[in-house]
Structure formats: C-alpha cells, structure tokens
Amino acid sequence: MSQATLSRKAPLSAGRVRYALGPWGRIAGLTVCALLTLGPVVWTVSTSLRTPADSFDLPPQIIPAHPSTAAYRGVFDQIDVWLLALNSTLVTALIAVGQMITAGLAGYAFARLDFRFKKPLFGLVLATMMVPLQVTIVPVFLVLKSMGLTDTLLGLIIPAFPTAFGTFLMRQYFLGMPKDLGEAAMLDGAGPWRIFRSVYAPLAAPGLAIVGVLAFNYHWNEFFRPLILETSGQNYTLPLGLVSLQGNLGTGSISVVLAGVVLSMIPAVAVFVVGQRPLREGITSAGVNR
Amino acid sequence: MTDIRIPAVRTRAAATPPAAAVRRPARERGARLLAALFLAPTVVGIVVFTVGPIIGSVVLSLFHWNVIDSPGFAGTANYREVFTDSTVLVSFRNTLVFMVFAVAAQLLIALSLALTLNGRMPTWLRSVFRSAFFFPLVLSAASISVVMKYLFNQDFGVVNWLLGLVGAAPVPWLTSEHGAMATVIIVYVWQQFGFSFLLFVGGLNNIPKEIHEAAALDGATGLRKHLAITLPLLSPTLLVASVVGIINALQVFEQPYVLTAGGPGDSTRTVVMVIYEKAFEQLRFGEASAVGVLLFVLITAVTALQFRLSRRFVHYQ
Numbered sequence: 001m002s003q004a005t006l007s008r009k010a011p012l013s014a015g016r017v018r019y020a021l022g023p024w025g026r027i028a029g030l031t032v033c034a035l036l037t038l039g040p041v042v043w044t045v046s047t048s049l050r051t052p053a054d055s056f057d058l059p060p061q062i063i064p065a066h067p068s069t070a071a072y073r074g075v076f077d078q079i080d081v082w083l084l085a086l087n088s089t090l091v092t093a094l095i096a097v098g099q100m101i102t103a104g105l106a107g108y109a110f111a112r113l114d115f116r117f118k119k120p121l122f123g124l125v126l127a128t129m130m131v132p133l134q135v136t137i138v139p140v141f142l143v144l145k146s147m148g149l150t151d152t153l154l155g156l157i158i159p160a161f162p163t164a165f166g167t168f169l170m171r172q173y174f175l176g177m178p179k180d181l182g183e184a185a186m187l188d189g190a191g192p193w194r195i196f197r198s199v200y201a202p203l204a205a206p207g208l209a210i211v212g213v214l215a216f217n218y219h220w221n222e223f224f225r226p227l228i229l230e231t232s233g234q235n236y237t238l239p240l241g242l243v244s245l246q247g248n249l250g251t252g253s254i255s256v257v258l259a260g261v262v263l264s265m266i267p268a269v270a271v272f273v274v275g276q277r278p279l280r281e282g283i284t285s286a287g288v289n290r
Numbered sequence: 291m292t293d294i295r296i297p298a299v300r301t302r303a304a305a306t307p308p309a310a311a312v313r314r315p316a317r318e319r320g321a322r323l324l325a326a327l328f329l330a331p332t333v334v335g336i337v338v339f340t341v342g343p344i345i346g347s348v349v350l351s352l353f354h355w356n357v358i359d360s361p362g363f364a365g366t367a368n369y370r371e372v373f374t375d376s377t378v379l380v381s382f383r384n385t386l387v388f389m390v391f392a393v394a395a396q397l398l399i400a401l402s403l404a405l406t407l408n409g410r411m412p413t414w415l416r417s418v419f420r421s422a423f424f425f426p427l428v429l430s431a432a433s434i435s436v437v438m439k440y441l442f443n444q445d446f447g448v449v450n451w452l453l454g455l456v457g458a459a460p461v462p463w464l465t466s467e468h469g470a471m472a473t474v475i476i477v478y479v480w481q482q483f484g485f486s487f488l489l490f491v492g493g494l495n496n497i498p499k500e501i502h503e504a505a506a507l508d509g510a511t512g513l514r515k516h517l518a519i520t521l522p523l524l525s526p527t528l529l530v531a532s533v534v535g536i537i538n539a540l541q542v543f544e545q546p547y548v549l550t551a552g553g554p555g556d557s558t559r560t561v562v563m564v565i566y567e568k569a570f571e572q573l574r575f576g577e578a579s580a581v582g583v584l585l586f587v588l589i590t591a592v593t594a595l596q597f598r599l600s601r602r603f604v605h606y607q
C-alpha cells in the first residue's frame with residue numbers, strides 16, 4: 001500500500017528527480033527521529049521489567065533477559081501507590097470537570113450573551129494567560145493559607161477551576177455555531193437559559209472534551225504547585241511521590257524507580273490513546289485561532 | 291462582578307417604554323443575569339487567584355516578611371538585596387541562556403520535522419510519526435527528568451554508552467557546568483518540541499494548496515519553495531510558537547530541579563528555582579516576590595519586543 005502511494009508520480013523531469021529519491025530519505029529521517037523520541041520511554045518500560053540486579057546492564061536489554069515484576073512490588077512496598085493514585089485522580093478529575101463547567105459557561109457568555117464591560121472583561125481573561133503561575137505563587141499560597149487550604153487537596157483544586165485558555169477555546173467554539181438555532185428557539189418561546197441548556201450546550205460536547213483532556217493531562221503531571229502546597233505525605237500526588245521515591249533509594253535500584261514512573265504514566269498514556277484528537281486540537285488551536 | 295452589572299440592568303429597564311415591549315426587556319434582563327452567573331466562577335477565580343496575586347506580589351516585594359513575624363515595610367530594600375545577590379543574578383543569566391538555546395532548538399527541530407512530514411507519504415505513516423513526536427508532551431516533566439537522570443549518568447548511563455560505541459569519551463553530563471546546562475536543555479527540548487511541532491503541522495494545513503501549486507508552475511522547487519512561500523505564510527504560527535516557547539522557557543523548573551538541583555554550583559539554577567527556594571525554603575517572602583516581579587517584567591518585555599519585531603516579519607494572508 002505504501003509502495004503504491006509513494007511511487008504514484010508523473011514521468012521524471014529534471015526537477016522531479018530529487019523527489020524520486022525524496023520520500024524514502026524523508027521517511028528514514030523521520031523514523032530515526034521517532035526512535036530517538038520514543039527511546040527513553042521504551043528504555044523505561046523495559047528496565048522496569050528487569051530484576052534489580054540486571055537494571056544496570058549495558059548494552060541495555062530491550063527485551064529483559066529475566067523478566068520480573070519485582071520492581072513493581074518494590075514500588076508498592078516503598079510508597080503508598082494507591083493513596084497517591086487516589087489523590088492524583090481526585091485532584092485531576094475534579095479540576096477537569098470544574099474547568100469544563102467554568103469554561104463552558106464563561107465561553108458561552110462571551111460568545112453569545114450581551115452585557116456591559118464584555119470587551120474589557122474578555123481582555124482581562126486573555127491577559128491572564130500570559131501571567132506565569134510562578135509570579136503569583138507566593139500570594140496565592142498566602143490566600144490559600146488564610147483560607148486554611150494549604151496542605152489540602154482542595155487547595156490544589158479550587159485555584160485551578162478558572163481557565164483562561166479554556167474560556168477562550170470555548171468562546172471560539174460557541175462563536176462557530178449557527179446563530180439561527182438560538183433565534184428559532186427564542187421564537188418558540190425559550191428563554192436565555194433554555195436556549196443555552198437545550199440548544200447550545202449539547203452541541204458543545206466536543207469542545208468541552210478538549211478542555212477536559214487538556215486539563216487532565218496538565219494537572220495529572222503537575223509538579224510545582226503540589227510541591228509547594230502539599231507538605232505531608234498523605235496529600236502527595238504521584239509526581240511528588242515519585243521524586244521522593246528516587247530520593248529514598250539514591251541510586252540503589254533503578255528498576256524500582258522506573259516501575260514507579262511507568263505506573264504514573266499509565267493514565268497519561270491512556271488519555272493520549274483515547275483523547276489524542278481533542279488534545280491535539282486543543283494544542284493546535286492555541287496557534288491557529290489567535 | 292454582580293454588583294457591577296445589576297445597577298446597569300436597572301437603568302436600562304427603566305429607560306425602556308413600559309407599555310410597548312414587555313417581553314423583550316424581561317428577556318434582556320434574563321440574559322444579563324445569566325451572563326453574570328455564567329461569568330462569576332471564572333472572573334471571581336481569576337481576580338482572586340491571578341489579578342489579586344499580581345498586585346499582591348508587587349506589594350509584598352516592598353515588605354520584609356517571613357510569615358512568622360509581622361511584616362515590616364522595606365521600600366526598595368528587597369530589590370537592592372536581589373540585585374546584589376549573585377545567586378539571583380546567575381539565575382537570570384542561566385534562564386536567559388536556557389531560553390535562547392531551548393527555544394531555538396525546539397523551533398528548529400519542530401519546523402524541520404513538520405515540513406518533512408508535510409511531504410508525500412502514506413497517511414497512516416504520517417499519523418504514526420505525528421503521534422510519536424507529540425507523545426513526550428503527555429508525560430510528566432518531573433518523572434521524565436527522573437528517567438533522564440539515569441540515561442545521562444556519566445558512568446552507567448545509556449547515553450555515554452552509545453557515545454562509547456562511536457569511540458567518544460564519556461561526557462560528564464550532570465556533573466560539569468556546561469554539561470549540566472546542556473542536559474537540562476536537551477531534556478526540556480526532547481519533551482517540549484512536540485508542542486511547536488503540532489502548531490506547525492496545524493499552520494501548514496492551513497496554507498491553501500493552490501499557492502504551492504501556482505509556485506510549482508512558476509518553477510519554484512525544494513528549498514526555494516520553503517523559503518519564499520511556506521515560511522512567510524507560516525509566520526503567524528511561528529510568532530505564536532516562539533512567544534509561547536519563550537514564555538514557557540522562562541518558567542523552567544522541573545527539569546533542573548530534578549536533574550541537577552540547580553548545580554553543580556549555581557550553573558543550572560533558574561529564576562523560578564530561586565523564587566521557590568527564597569519563599570518556601572528560606573521563608574523570605576519579600577525577596578521571593580521581588581524576584582517574581584522582575585521575572586514578570588522580563589517576560590512582558592521579551593514578549594512585547596517580540597510582537598514589535600514581528601511586525602516586520604509576520605505576514606497575514
């Protein structure tokens with residue numbers, strides 16, 4: 001099949017000779033780059049399946065000589081994986097749902113409702129996209145402290161609800177929907193809430209999926225805020241637990257640390273497989289829509 | 291938010307003639323109330339957790355405060371302190387060096403891969419490559435840095451073993467100053483180039499095919515075609531990719547924190563690491579805020595400069 005697609009070309013002219021050699025060279029180059037990109041991940045998975053004694057072996061065995069799940073048992077012995085996973089799941093899922101709700105509502109208001117100060121408010125929301133989290137982290141920490149939310153999961157969740165990018169994305173999404181639908185519903189006597197609830201909100205599901213998947217991916221992997229906010233081990237999320245796992249062991253057993261990394265990757269990879277399209281669209285629209 | 295909008299609704303409602311259209315003002319009032327309700331979570335959240343804290347950072351940077359004692363006014367003392375602190379100065383230099391190399395490498399790699407992928411090839415293969423390049427983006431920077439710490443180990447790391455195969459001497463990746471910075475950049479770029487890559491793939495898809503066909507008829511080929519047509523048409527995407535790339539690079543934290551803890555010496559200590567250390571390890575909230583304000587000024591200045599420069603190079607269709 002690939003053969004047919006590649007060799008379908010017009011008779012060779014001077015300018016086309018280069019292209020006749022082109023595709024295979026391109027594909028070879030891209031293959032090397034893809035191997036370099038995925039190599040570290042493959043190495044991580046294969047090393048996590050070796051016995052601790054084999055984990056330093058060079059050349060690295062891609063297929064482990066003595067496959068073993070000892071490293072995975074090691075992770076469960078060293079850290080409370082279930083607790084960390086539960087914390088991570090709770091934080092990530094609540095943030096994702098929260099962002100879908102807040103961005104859906106605000107995006108709709110900016111796209112389809114009339115109110116005063118619409119432009120400056122939207123400008124304010126957009127401007128906050130440019131503000132790095134690190135610049136505001138000290139006052140945010142103090143605000144959370146005054147609310148008694150430091151070292152709680154809620155302290156991670158609540159500040160992450162408003163999303164400037166998600167709001168922007170949902171606004172674009174609602175702007176892309178035909179206005180006639182709402183007008184028809186209005187003629188049938190539907191109020192603004194009915195129009196949103198019954199007409200536009202259901203159509204927004206794919207856009208909301210983008211917001212949700214982006215939020216899941218970002219917050220599942222988040223490190224900086226949990227590092228600052230969560231001081232007691234029972235509130236750690238997976239990335240924090242992993243880095244501390246590495247600290248406990250020093251260079252003792254790579255395979256245990258890497259088994260931990262693999263465990264924490266599983267949901268991220270699952271989201272990549274299932275949510276690849278929304279993730280890609282979310283990222284791409286950052287560049288194309290602006 | 292609500293207190294801004296509700297008086298506005300009243301004045302409008304009073305101004306409309308009462309008899310003629312009773313339904314419409316009610317509907318408008320409903321829409322305004324709905325807008326207020328819809329916006330409240332986002333706007334209140336942004337005010338409490340972003341706008342307020344920006345102002346808070348500026349105010350805090352003018353005070354001495356360690357959370358335990360009551361804050362004392364410091365004037366510009368924190369800034370003077372920060373400007374004479376060699377660790378802070380080095381961290382700004384490191385961050386700028388990191389930014390230049392990381393963003394340049396990221397854009398170059400992403401652009402060449404996107405252009406190469408745009409050539410003729412089977413669709414399934416194209417999506418395999420696209421997924422591969424974008425995959426590292428879904429992983430956590432912290433755990434990937436844990437992995438890379440082993441790969442770049444001087445004695446038993448796979449990278450030096452591979453270099454050994456081609457006869458190169460082992461490189462002290464994480465234990466020498468230049469090696470450590472290079473490693474941080476490599477690890478960061480490895481994970482991040484997929485972001486610019488996706489932007490470029492999207493941008494290339496947006497270029498109408500007819501333009502390239504017309505250019506081909508005029509005899510443009512290969513590199514010439516890219517330089518004269520693709521790049522100018524892609525320039526808005528290039529601008530976004532570089533702005534986002536720079537803003538992200540100036541905030542680098544996880545990679546140096548996990549890979550090198552800022553060392554050896556201060557050679558990979560970044561601005562955000564300094565903010566973290568000053569605030570949450572040394573409890574110098576005033577100084578940490580001063581560094582944060584300076585970082586904010588730097589990011590704003592670099593971004594503004596970029597938009598200015600870009601007026602000459604960015605072409606919109």
